[in-house]
Amino acid sequence: MIRDTRTAPDVNASRQGTLPDAEIAELLAAVSAGEPWSAALERLRLPTLSRKRHWFVNARKADFYRSLETARRDWALDIGPGSAIIAAELARDYTSVIALEHHPLWCRFVGRRFAQDGVHRAFAVQGDAMGLPCREGSIDLAVLNGVLEWIPDAAPRLAPRSAQLACLREIRRALRPGGALGIAIENRWFFGNFMGLSPHGEPPFAAVLPRRLADWQSRRRLGRPYRTWIYQAHGYRRLLAAAGFDDVRLYGAMPTYHEPREALALSAREALRPYFASARPAKDAVFALLGRLGLLGQLVHSFYISARRPLVPSPP
Numbered sequence: 001m002i003r004d005t006r007t008a009p010d011v012n013a014s015r016q017g018t019l020p021d022a023e024i025a026e027l028l029a030a031v032s033a034g035e036p037w038s039a040a041l042e043r044l045r046l047p048t049l050s051r052k053r054h055w056f057v058n059a060r061k062a063d064f065y066r067s068l069e070t071a072r073r074d075w076a077l078d079i080g081p082g083s084a085i086i087a088a089e090l091a092r093d094y095t096s097v098i099a100l101e102h103h104p105l106w107c108r109f110v111g112r113r114f115a116q117d118g119v120h121r122a123f124a125v126q127g128d129a130m131g132l133p134c135r136e137g138s139i140d141l142a143v144l145n146g147v148l149e150w151i152p153d154a155a156p157r158l159a160p161r162s163a164q165l166a167c168l169r170e171i172r173r174a175l176r177p178g179g180a181l182g183i184a185i186e187n188r189w190f191f192g193n194f195m196g197l198s199p200h201g202e203p204p205f206a207a208v209l210p211r212r213l214a215d216w217q218s219r220r221r222l223g224r225p226y227r228t229w230i231y232q233a234h235g236y237r238r239l240l241a242a243a244g245f246d247d248v249r250l251y252g253a254m255p256t257y258h259e260p261r262e263a264l265a266l267s268a269r270e271a272l273r274p275y276f277a278s279a280r281p282a283k284d285a286v287f288a289l290l291g292r293l294g295l296l297g298q299l300v301h302s303f304y305i306s307a308r309r310p311l312v313p314s315p316p
Contacts, residue, residue, distance in 0.1 A: 019048055019049065019106070020048055021105070023046040023047070023048055023049050024049075024103070024105045024106055024109065025105055026044055026046065027040055027041065027044060027046060027049060027109060028105050028106075028108055028109045028112070030043075030044060031109060031112045031113070031116070032108075032112065036116055037056075037109070037112065037113050037116055038056070038057075041053065041056065052083070054259060055082065055083050055085075055258075056083040056085060057085065058085065058259060059085060059089050060260055060261070061085055061086055061089075061145065061257070061260060062085065062086040062088075062089030062090060063260070063263075064182060064184070064251075064253070064260070064263050064304045065086060065090060065141065065143050065145075065182040066089060066090065066092075066093055067263075068141060068180040068182055068306055069180070070140040070141050070178075070179060070180050071140070071176070071178055071179075072140050072176070073093055073094045073095065073140060073141075074094065074095045074096065074140055075094065075095070075096050075097075075098070075134075075138060075139050075140050075141075076090045076093075076094040076096070076097045076098070076139070076140060076141040076142075076143070077097075077098045077100060077132070077134065077139045077141070077142045077143065077171075077174065078090065078097060078098070078099050078100065078142075078143045078145070079100050079129045079132075079142065079143065079144055079147055079171070080100070080101065080102070080129065080144070080145070080146075080147035080150070081099035081100070081101055081110055081124075082145065082146065083113075084099055084110045084113050084114065084122070084124075086143060086145055087099040087110075087114075087119075087122045088113075088114065088117060088119045088122055090122070090141070090143070091119050091120075091121040091122040094121070094140065094141065095121060096121055096122075096123075097121060097122035097123075098122075098123065098125055098134075099114075099122055099123065099124045099125065100125050100126075100127045100129065100132070100133070101124055101125070101126060101127075102126065102127065102128055102129070102154065104126055107124045107125070107126040108124070110124040111123065111124035128154065129147070129151060129154060129167050129170070129171075130151075130154055130155055130163075130166060130167055130170060131170065132170050132171070132173075132174045134174040135174075136173050136174065137173075137174075137175070137176050137177065137179075138174060138176065139174045139175050139176065139179055140175075140176055140179050140180070141179065141180050141181075141182065142171045142174065142175060142179070142180070142181045142182070143181075143182050143183075144171075144181070144182070144183045144184070144185075145182075145183075145184045145257070146184055146185065146257065146258075148164055148167070148168075148183060148185050149185055149186065149199075149200060149228045149229060149230050150200075150228065151163050151164050151167045152164065152227040152228070152229065153227060153228075154167075155167075156227075160211075160227045160228075160229040161229060161239070164229065164239065165239065165242060165243050168181075168239070168240065168243035168244075168245070169243050169244060172243060172244050172245060172309050175308075175309040176309065177309055177310065177311045177312075177313075178308055178309065178310075178311045179308065179309050180306060180307070180308055181240075181245065181305075181306065181307045181308070181309075182304070182305070182306055183236075183303070183304070183305040183306075183307075184253055184257035184260075184302060184303070184304055184305075185230060185236075185257070185302060185303060185305070186199045186200075186207075186230045186257075186301065186302045186303075187230065187232060187233070187298075187299070187300055187301060187302055187303055188207050188208060188230045188231050188232045188235065189208070189232040189233075189298055189299055190207075190299060190300065190301045190302070191299040192301070193205070193207040193208045194208055199228070199230060200228040202214070202218055202222075202226055202228065203217045203218055203221045203222065205217075206218060206226055207230060211226070211229070214226040232298065233250050233266060233297075233298060233303065236248075236250060236303065236305055237250070240305070240307045244309070244310070245307035245308060245309065245310075246307070246308055246310045247306070247307060247308045248305065248306070248307045249305070249306045249307070250266055250303050250304070250305050251263040251264055251265060251266065251303065251304040251305075252264045252265075252266055252268075252272060252275075252297055252300035252302075252303065252304075253300070253301070253302045253303055253304045254272070254275050254300065255275050255301060256301045256302050257301075257302040257303075257304065258302075260304075263304045264297075265297070266297025266298065266300070267294065267297055268297070269291050269292075269294060269296065272291070272296045272297060272300070273287070273288075273291050273296065275300075276290075276291070276296055276299075
């Protein structure tokens with residue numbers, strides 16, 4: 001079904017998203033020496049990883065993906081598995097789960113976590129989202145949880161949207177006809193972005209500025225291009241349609257996909273309203289008005305998205 005792309009670790013590999021390589025190496029060393037990963041996480045002084053304990057243990061992060069219907073439950077693919085909690089939970093439902101990780105050290109950690117936790121139906125494979133180690137039409141469910149915005153970094157010669165399209169088309173190739181794709185990602189139109197919040201360490205307002213202006217601002221302030229592109233609801237629908245997916249559905253990941261409680265329809269005014277409560281009367285009045293207009297769903301922090309590979313091939 002897959003080819004094993006695991007290799008010897010490259011100590012010069014790039015950092016894993018926002019996780020420092022030094023912290024990854026220190027945690028892996030402790031786990032490789034036999035210490036339980038949870039104990040090592042508590043004992044070691046890891047400024048970034050120690051703040052992410054919920055990231056390792058919050059099983060609700062997998063609920064949305066486990067809810068997606070698939071005709072078969074043989075193979076699931078979690079691309080960029082993070083702490084591997086989602087892949088571990090998917091192993092309750094699927095015969096085999098591939099946790100595809102590009103970073104060699106983190107891939108080794110994921111494999112050791114599975115072994116320590118007794119997760120026998122999930123395994124770590126080092127590989128690249130731009131060239132999946134899967135036969136065409138072999139995967140029932142694919143997951144991109146907080147990954148799609150980082151894909152342009154894996155293909156620096158491509159424009160950000162082109163890189164994301166290439167990745168999505170590769171996933172579509174790997175999915176069975178009718179197979180499901182689940183995505184969690186930030187919303188470009190999140191109200192906080194209009195107040196200067198930075199989703200991925202970009203300069204303030206970069207997410208909502210025109211792309212060229214955001215790129216100029218990032219190069220000027222940070223010395224690097226702006227490539228962590230996110231979109232509003234309509235933008236994600238267009239992106240997935242361009243990649244060849246159908247049955248695209250968006251939900252609000254509430255309050256965020258990082259620590260989710262529920263997935264809500266973007267049109268669910270009454271259910272969404274409590275998540276926009278504010279102690280400031282003027283701000284609360286604005287949210288109340290937006291709720292009456294049915295616009296709160298467009299301003300959520302992040303989305304859960306589901307899409308499918310069409311059952312019938314698209315005409316050439």
